Amino acid sequence: MSAPDLSVEIAGVRLQNPVMSASGTFGYGMEYEPYLDLSILGAIVTKAVTLEERLGNPPPRVRETPAGMLNAIGLQNPGVEVFIRDKLPALRGVGVPVIVNISGRSVEEFVRVAQMLCVDGVAALEVNVSCPNVQEEGMYFGVDCDLTGRLTAAVVDACDRPVIVKLSPNVTDITSIARAAAEGGAHALSLINTLVGMSIDTERRRPHLGNVTGGLSGPAIRPIAVRMVHEVARAVDLPIIGMGGIANARDALEFILAGATAVAVGTMNFVEPSAMAAVIDGLADHCRRHGVARITDLVGALQVG
């Protein structure tokens, strides 16, 4: 059998395979160049960028938990202008689509960032709705259908690039937020972001993280993430990028079978810098073993009952 076709399309962007980095776990790409051939990736998703520089949260910012970790980085980034000037050129040079994760404190800030990112070398925007809106008493954009819908529509209007809305799992019903993003004009969805968590140093009677709470990621959250992809895939007709604790091709296939067109690897890059290469190879191997000609044949191929 000839080599299986791993290519997929997300919101009009062609990817040579469905495997990309998860925002915030891969810096601006170049940090991992000594450990991984970046040109084999389906896409590179950057750390969140905001309008102005953000200094981030006080340390400690990370803490290991069972089969996972908590992080409270606080969206530290140099701001969109510095990103475009200092980080984007090298990323473009890799030759794979660059998806820029954006964040903001207000709809207007998202719009400004999106407008500024309508430049060569940016293939798509990923809208991080897991952040507080200062104009709505700090309510997270991503927990409210109306806010998510309005934010999505505003970003779609602001920039001609495809818009991927990244959903927060910290909600009662993720499908209603997914529908709101779809109605706002999102071209794709990615999920899940981290789950809010906390851990305590019992000797010192203090939280382990400087920020008290943080986002839980890693293998510990994978079953929740797979379930949410499964639900969202049945609720909306948009391509999905699935993530949450993916370490190998079998994990990635869970997401694909549940309905994800593509997958992202996050925390496991820290543990195994070549994890994405192993996922890509493993997907090809799986297709060969099962006589699958195109990886897209497996998207949502889950059989229930």
Next chain:
Amino acid sequence: MARALATLMLREEVAPGHYLLHTDCPEVAEASAPGQFVHLRVGDGTDPLLRRPFSVMLAQPATGEVQLLVRAVGRGTEIIATHQAGTRYDLLGPLGNGWGAPAGEANVLLVAGGVGVAPLIFLADHLRSAHPRPYVRALFGGGTQDALVCWTEFAARCEEFTAVTEDGSAGDQGLVTDALAPEIERSRPDMVYACGPDAMLAVVAGICAQAEVPCQVSMEQWMGCGVGACLGCAVPATAGGYVRVCTEGPVFGAEEIDWERMVGP
């Protein structure tokens, strides 16, 4: 920086709860500079999940040996404490920026707290080969005699060596930082190099600033990636914001760190 496999040749319990790992790892032995660290994976499962950072204590390019000094404090290090010869470690390294060279004649003062001695042993070793007439003085502090781990290896590389313990079980009684100001006054070093707990480093930085002696410190912070990608290992910078221990550090000029925000109220 690269990816390497190290094979454990010998694990010595050099003090209660402290293990000296003699590993065979030619790539890291060749490439390491004093003050750099390796990011080591303990096992291949999810417990522990993340890699653990350890300073290189000695690197011998001629034999391929890399020595790491590990204090058992938690899940990962307690597993390492049980490892037998032949265990293979997957490492990233050497990582980070090591110690900067001293100005002038290498008339230097090394200040170590407990397991913080590891990168200073490598530094002392390096100064002896890199400088024609090094003069290395060391202050080594710990709670008890047991915490003065690998002190013979350290003392052997120094012209003058003073031990200080809080309970007086070895050397002078007190805190290593109590001995620092008089020592600086006496020997006027060109550079002070320090590694140990944050609270110790903060005091060392203050004393050196007061005495107008340049000082470098090696910092610790919990890490995610170890390669600059996650921004997890941030420590507060004097210039505002944060710097990454894994990438800008672990060695910093003491004046680069905002000690007030570092140590907290």
